[in-house]
Amino acid sequence: MERTNTPTGETLYRKDLPNGLTCFILPKPQFLRTYGVLSTHYGSLDSRFRAPGGGVVDVPSGIAHFLEHKLFEEEGGNVFGRFAAWGASVNAFTSYTQTSYLFSTTENWEDCLIQLMEFVNAPYLTTENVEKEKGIIVQELQMYADHPDHRIHTLLLENMYHEHPVRLDIGGTVDSVQAITVEDLFRCYNTFYQPGNMALAVVGDVDPERTLQLIEENYPIWGQGQGAIERFYPAEPPKVKDPWVEEERPISQPRYLLGFKHEPKWQGEDLLRQQIIMSLGMRLLAGRSSLSYGDLYEANLITDSFGASFNAEPGYAYSVIGSETRDPDALHARLTTIIDGLKTGNVSSSDVERLKRQLYGAHLASYESFEYTANRLISHHFRGTPYHNYVDLLQGVTPAEVQEALAEHLDWDHSTISILRPVKTDD
């Protein structure tokens, strides 16, 4: 097993099994809970692909999330009861790029781990149970659609991207969900749930050798072919689709979201470095310690909800900056000046050094969360970014690099704005 030390002085173990599965084990002495997560490198973006030895396939959007729901089902019921018998909880989530199944328990963690590996490897899909699930998923889509934060984000991505599937909701649309068939689900399952496309992480007071042995002895045998999966994404123009959209919603005050689209040109260590540089840049632009936060708050143009983030994967990259606001147009005007100033002005070294200290402290603290740590290990593994180099890369960032990255990224020709306004009433 490969060992690395975390910045908090813990030891992380990693092993790639002969069947292709990557395993991470992080022992946590004194802790009572054990957390395990099994993930496939398969998310909502993967709707056009070539399976090993097959032709190119197109499937309706929303299948990764649909499978996430269905794998809990087994003949005659669902798997919740088995975990409940140990007092354990079991859950799952789907993102643009991965689907994860997890348990958390204080008892029988070995049984939980075996069950997790088994149920994820035993799909039970029938025409009847697939049709029934559509009702639940449509309720879930509507629940999210009613949420203003979710809505404005969706609106922004729909208008930033012409073709790339990042513009679609992770769960798909009501229509695409209705179109999904048992055959589609199996086709995606058989392609993406091969062990070579998956990773498993266990965090808790566990013995690493014993844990690995347990995985090796109990991971179900994959009865089908394995091999490289080719994923296809539509050609995406560099410019945004629509620079400004507005919508009325039943909300108390307007919301404003500004997005900048970037060509996804980073891979591996460069991508991780870019994520760190932009975390610093976004804090300089909109963090609590930025001048803009204080000024805009004093001017009553933003609320506590003001913030900015940068999101990048090998296939897409964008940032968002936004807030609830009484006056989206005035906020936009002020932000324009602030952004132009930041692009051309000098990013101060003392600000960058202080923010590096903050990111370092936050990185140390993040190891306290089992969920965050396990999920981060897996998502960086799938993304191909060397997470163990995080602290070294952070220490190496210079103010000039942050300045340069902001100047390049904050390009008005690649920006788009979404605004939600309260529904007008007649009185």
Place this chain on the structure above:
Amino acid sequence: MRFTQRELGKGMRLHLCETDKFKSLTCKVFIRQDLQAKNATSTALLPLLLRRGSQKFPSTLHIARELEDLYAAEFGVDILKIGEQQILELYMQMVDPSLVPQGERLLERGLKAFWEICTQPQGPSDRFMDSYFEQEKSTLEQELKGLVNDKNSYALARFVALMCANEPFGIYKSGDLENLRQLENRDVYGHYQTLLAKHPIDIFCVGPNLDEVARLFTSLIPSHDHTIELELPQTIQVTEERFFEETMNFNQAVLVMGYRTNCSYRDKDYYALLVGNGVLGGFAHSKLFMNVREKASLAYSVGSHIEGSKGLLTITAGISDDQQEKALAIIGEQVSACQAGQISADELEQTKRGLISAMTSLHDSPTGIIDRNLIGVVEGEMRTIDQVVDAIRRVEYDDCVRVMEKIQLDTTYILRPGDSQNTIDEKGSNHGEN
């Protein structure tokens, strides 16, 4: 993971849990008062005002830069409601100083900054800075109006206000717009000074090196002369079932049902109630999830929970608008099944294990270790995790059925998709009850 207590004066206690398990030091200060509409609103302004600046760190920017220098220390101020008490929570978490360069100076610097920001707000000696006060009044106004933005929170808040209209429990934890308009800077400041000087204060710390933390707190905090006694919640009998329906411009309906349990943290049967609720709707194996979601596909989210101080059981579900009657019927059947004793040995055992696991898991999080004690502080009887686990283990089938038989439906509330004009009115208190 036990706390040891030290008195810091009349009505002020320090609870210390020394451990090297975590990579952090966590402190929470709870200041309690009876829920009253005027004071509730006044108290709800404090989190907003305190984050604006102190004598030493005069603006949000100064505070933020100090926190960044302290390696991502976190400060927070929040409002909680347990039973019929409102609680002002002051929160600090910082990375274990021994993990960072020159950490030995960090602890004192962090605690001093925390206490200074929480107790020495920016402004003249008798009030908050006027411009901060006016601006944060409008921030709170927006927050109260902004409840409509999250229909689940909105539905719950409306439900509680309607069901408990004549009880302190019906007061929203952040007060209301009518009281907000009348608040004066000096009064809010005076109220805060009273809270600090006269109300019960409990300080919880989890982390390493707590002797030093205790020494620092003792030197920072002036002597406390608490005189105010707080009340425990009223028990109300259900006289008739009530039904309320409101509309808002959304896709999906939210259903909330409130039961009086006639049982609370103070009762011997309290842990049987937790188990009964767990069988009904606390878990993915529970009756509500299995029947409303898995069998009938009527909802994505459905569940129930207990408010242990007031003794309420609340069921919530997000449902499609045209399925309202069917959902009500199936939910009613699940409650009746529990009351009729249709609880299998598996359901009982799984629920007890689930509750014990959730309770034990709290040992793994500093905030979990602290927060679970809050109800004990409010009710005047703190219980250790071992005591609670033991009490849950001892719950038998008969206890569970007996306690579920006593629950009575009081209020059903449904927020339906429809014309939203009525519900976004700014008074927040005179929505139509059809």
